Amino acid sequence: MRIHLSHVLCLPLLFTALTGNSQSNTQHYNGKVIDMHVHVSVKESENHAFSAQRTNTIQDILAFMPRSSIVKSVIITMARQGDMQDTRFRNDSIIALSHRYPSLIPICSVHPMDGDSAFIEMERVHKQGVQIIKLHPNSQHFDVAVPEVAALVKKAGELHMVLLFDSYSPLDGDEIGKLIMLAAMNQDARFIFAHMGMVNFPQLLTIEALKKYPWYKSNIWFDVSAIAPILGNSPFRDQLVWTIRTIGIDQFMFGSDFPLFDPTEAIKSVHAMGLTKEEEQKLFYTNATRLLGLQ
Template sequence: MKKCFTYACSLSLLLIALTGKSQSGPAHYTGKIIDTHVHIAVEEGESNSMSTERTNTLKDVLAFMSTASIVKAGIITMAQKGNMADTRLRNDSVIALSKKYNSLIPICSVHPMDGEEAFAEMERVHKQGVKIIKLHPNYQRFDVAAPEVAALAHKAGELDMVLLFDSYSPLDGNEIGKLIMLAVGNQKAQFIFAHMGLVNFPQLLTIDALKKYPWYKNNIWLDVSAVAPILGDSPFHDQLVWTMRKIGIDQFLFGSDFPVFDPLAAIKSVHAMGFTQEEEKKIFYTNACRLLQLQP
């Protein structure tokens, strides 16, 4: 009996040595997290507009941050075309919240088709410390290839700002290519492609090709909001992880897309993808610190 027990223990130790794994599984990063993609209700009646499962009031945002090791959250608003009064109101709302709560990062918005008024608004919020502008081709109903969008991206470059784009369109299969070309043509600006193009994520491998050229400034970042919980444990898992590593884990950010997704579940979906602890730390925290010039 003693020999059998000794043999079993030896076999277990041998398997651990060969595979590098114990029954408890790989260790995950458990430190500070920056969530770069949080939608917050800024007007009464908006708290139920994005999810049937949860509301997104300030109270809701602060509550999930306290339970998920999220030390900072980028709170998003979105502008509507031709209504600059509402745009300024929305932007002022997230700026005010960020001044009251140091853990909140204001992500303001303009509409590309508002032209010079949009540029003036970008300058106004930039003077108040805003670094990120949110643009949503689907919600705001514009074509990424429109000259007005290129002009706005040029303005963002002048102001050293980051443009956060929703990067999945069910109607425009060329949108990933348009976004990449926009970033290539405006390398003084930084770009975040939210959701990694979702089901179109393989098209992002173009970024790996761009890295071979000396003129490319590596100004494209990607957040894993939506794509991690939807495709992270799907048959596309291996291809998704391979694509991310091919592009470079240094360019990826964590985003929950709250309230559409539960932040704790979003965090677990990244853990389930099989990254190393160091890779997870970059995705969850240090990459965002580098992009936003935050002290780690």
């Protein structure tokens, strides 16, 4: 009888192991969330520019936040080269939205090839309280290693601003290395690598070598937008989580990459990664408050 009973008691454990659902809902962090990666359209013609499935108007963003326990959304715009009038319009638009809706945090943008004009714009938005500048090597069509990018990064360091870089390029397999070296050579600047390098995420372990040097500061953060929904419950999950823990969970933050991904589903994808409740709290909330200086 004892043998049969022990077999029965083992069945739920076996089922859990086979399904991979090792954490119940009560073991997950279900508190406040800060979404560090949200694209907002500033023109009606751009409502479907990022996704064929959903629009990304301000109304869309304000609607999903309470459904997903998101208390702050960091809204992003993207500058175009050689059109400073449009760049200023985009930056002013999201700054205005953040004034109208205090739950929104603006990430402005400039183009590194706009030189002094880009620096002037950085100073202008910085005076209005903007902390983060968005740069996208793919969409803005520039190489991370060119001198113009280094000059912009130096300017960001002088202004104590954070640079949010898209960190995956299907056309440049060396981009992760270039970004890491950019951060290493500009210790006064702070960086967020969006998407955590995507399929190239193992290259981020180069940071472990940099930690050996006394001059190195932990000036690189990461958001798990896109990578969590795509790889978080994949055969690469264990490698992904191991990489996060090796670099240090304190450097990672949540991002939905709305409208490409649904925020509620993006949150579930992080839950599927197998992090502890304490690690999830840091990733979903605490780390972003520390970086942004939020109370």
